[in-house]
Structure formats: C-alpha cells, structure tokens
Amino acid sequence: MNAQRKAPAAVAGADRGMDSYLPEHGNGGYQVRHYDLDLDYRLGPGRLSGRARITAAAGPSLSAFSLDLEDSFKVGRVTVSGKAARYTHRGGKLRVRPAKPVPAGADFVVDLRYVGTPVPVRSAHWGEIGWDQLTDGVIVASQPIGAPSWFPCNNTPADKAAYRISVTTATPYTVVANGVLVSQRTNASTTTWVYESTAPMAAYLATVQIGQYELVDLGPAQRAAVPGRLLPVFGHDFGRQPEMMSAFEALFGQYPFEEYTVVVVDDELDVPIEAQGLSVFGTNHVDGYRGAEHLVAHELAHQWFGNSLTVADWRHIWLNEGFATYAEWLWSECSGGVPAAGLAARSRSELARQRQDLRVSDPGARRMFDDRVYQRGALTLQALRVEVGDDAFFALLREWTLVNRHCTVTTEQFTTLAQRHTDRPLAPLFRRWLHETPMPLA
Known part of the structure; x- marks a missing residue:
C-alpha cells in the first residue's frame, strides 16, 4: 500500500512554527543539524530530482513532525532513522509520522527523494520567492520563505544547520552554492558540483546559482562568477571590494565564513540578493561607474549582520x-x-x-x-x-x-x-x- 495514502491525519503540534510573523512556516519540535542534498537539474524542461538526508535533534518526544516542501514536488519513500515512515504532503507541508516516536532530545535522520518542476513560493506581501529560471540559468532568492521551493527544510530563521549541496547539471554551466567547492566531476554531458558549508545556516540563506559564468579571483578567499562579456566592467565596479572587506573586518571583526563569492546573473534584478557566503547582483548593478557600490557594501555587510548573526x-x-x-x-x-x-x-x-x-x-x-x-x-x-x-x-x-x-x-x-x-x-x-x-x- 502507498505510504502516502495510509498516513494518518496530522497530530496536534506537528506543524508548530516558532516565528511570530510566520508561524505557519517551520516546526518548533526539532533542530536540524545537517542537510545533505543531492540535486539533478535539467535546464531544458526545468526538472529537479532531489535526494535529501536531514539529520536533526528532537526537542520533546516526536510522534509526528513536519518539513516545509512545496506541492510542485512528488515525494517518494520517506524513512526516519532507516525505517519507513508514514507521510502526507499537501499545502506546502510534508507531515511525517515515524514508525516509533523519536525520544526527547534524540537525534534522528530523515531520508527522502522528490522530483518535480520547482516554482517560486507565492507570498501575500513579497511576490514570488525561491527557485526561479533566468533567461539562461537559475537564480535562487529565498528570503524569507522561499527555501521549500527546492528542498525540504525547517523553514524558520531560528533553525540553523550545516549543509552539503551537490548539484548535477549540463556541463557548459557553472554552479555556485553556499560554502566551499570540495569537488567538481564531469561525466559525459553533465558536471557535478559539490559544496560544503560547515557554518550553521538558516534555510532561507541556502542557495544555488546556475549560469554560463566565468570564475575569477577578487582577492584572498574572494571570488566571482560573472558572464564573460561583463568581466572588464565588473573588474572596475567591484574593484574596491577587497578594500571594503578589510575595512569591514576592522569595524565588525573577522569575516565569519571561509569564502565570499559574488555572482552577477545575466539578467536585471530589482535588488541584489544576500545568501550565506555569497551575494547575487544583476547586470543593472554593473554600470562601469561604481553606481551600485553602496549595494556591494550592503550585501557584504549582511555576511556579519543577517548571515552569521x-x-x-x-x-x-x-x-x-x-x-x-x-x-x-x-x-x-x-x-x-x-x-x-x-x-x-x-x-x-x-x-x-x-x-x-x-x-x-x-x-x-x-x-x-x-x-x-x-x-x-x-x-x-x-x-x-x-x-x-x-x-x-x-x-x-x-x-x-x-x-x-x-x-x-x-x-x-x-x-x-x-x-x-x-x-x-x-x-x-x-x-x-x-x-x-x-x-x-x-
């Protein structure tokens, strides 16, 4: 019998969020320690196949709990600590009931596969947020509730975890994600990019950027992914970023992550986007006159104020x-x-x-x-x-x-x-x- 059909109704408390503004998002019954995501993305059809392993610690004893995941995905078998679990998936909530309750304070591991065409999360106040297609590539801008548009998560800023993000996509494309690039493997027509972020991160700050970019160094532990045609202008507009980093370290303390990456997507953006360890700008933020340098400063400062803190x-x-x-x-x-x-x-x-x-x-x-x-x-x-x-x-x-x-x-x-x-x-x-x-x- 299909596990989704025989799942019981959600129990009271299974969806309790922690945030006063967005209590329908997240779950206060546990804290995630680590997300391990393996993603395969087909740019033409916009199809995402994912495997997620989520390691978490229960607060109270959990007879049921929920993860946030948009309904655009079909979820396969779900296990909790190696045992098949019952689940339902609707209304942006994946509600899970383990075979046995998770004891209070105990660690548990959720494994699941999912597949679908990711679409941004619709919000009442901020438009569409999350995974979105560019003219040629992908941008992920998840603040504040867009993370479930591409992976199952505890979608609240109060729950921060380490991440491993593996993305396989067509070889001509560069993938940038949070953390440090630990491996890059090409196999026939696809390349797999693996990033690891050991510093704890809220789900809304997790990101994947896919495009035909050139990777360039900006200074110690600073790099950029930029469309090749924009490199000369970019070099001027972001030329003072290393100096900016030094100034901010003197004012705010040591930069809190291992690397900092700037991505310039080959489309215009209303505003730049912060993520943990990286920031995303549009072509309209590269004008050859440093007209957006105040925004370069704003997004860099978020690495201390918003991402580390x-x-x-x-x-x-x-x-x-x-x-x-x-x-x-x-x-x-x-x-x-x-x-x-x-x-x-x-x-x-x-x-x-x-x-x-x-x-x-x-x-x-x-x-x-x-x-x-x-x-x-x-x-x-x-x-x-x-x-x-x-x-x-x-x-x-x-x-x-x-x-x-x-x-x-x-x-x-x-x-x-x-x-x-x-x-x-x-x-x-x-x-x-x-x-x-x-x-x-x-």
Missing part, C-alpha cells in the same frame, strides 16, 4: 537591514565619500516627510522590508554612535559579532549589550528610535 524571529529584521544600511554609510566614510553623519542627515530629512506609523522593532510581517526599517534602523545606530562615542560604539559592534558568531539574535540582546559599553542610560534612546512610531526630533 541571524534574527531569532523576523520581527527583529532591523538587526539585518538597519546594520547593512549603516554599513553603506560607513563605507562611504571610510572610502573618502560623504561621512555617515551626512548620509544620516539626508536619510532623516527624507523620513521626516513620510508617514510616522512604523515601529522599527516590530514592523509587522507586511512591512518587514519597508525601506523605513532599513533607514530608521541605520539612524538608530548613528544616534547610538553619537551618544556613546566612536570607541565604545565600534567596540560594541565587534563584541556583538564575536559573542554571537553563527548564532541567532534579538533586539533585546543588542540593547542589553550596548548598555554594557557606556554609563549613559540608553533605554530612552532605544525607546524613541526602535519602539515608538514617531521619528525622534533629536
């Missing part, structure tokens, strides 16, 4: 976007451009003309990516810098990234740590900038 809940999104926006201002200051204070004044003038109805510390799911979260988050940091002075401020940033390296973070953690770096009371500053809707007058 990942929000424990999406309501803390300013810890990602406010910090990355402030990094743009810091790079301008470091590279001889307008100082951060000047850019802050411009931002403040612009925000003063907009509606004063957003709480930075809790903007709501619909407005997570509102530009005011980015700008007021950055202005909060500038106000803090002015209040405590440069020495204390940058010591705070370096400690923040060091003590929380590869962990999840909250607003409360940051404000508590900030207070330890000064005798001045900071609660009024944080209340005005983060927790109240009107922008402070001073």
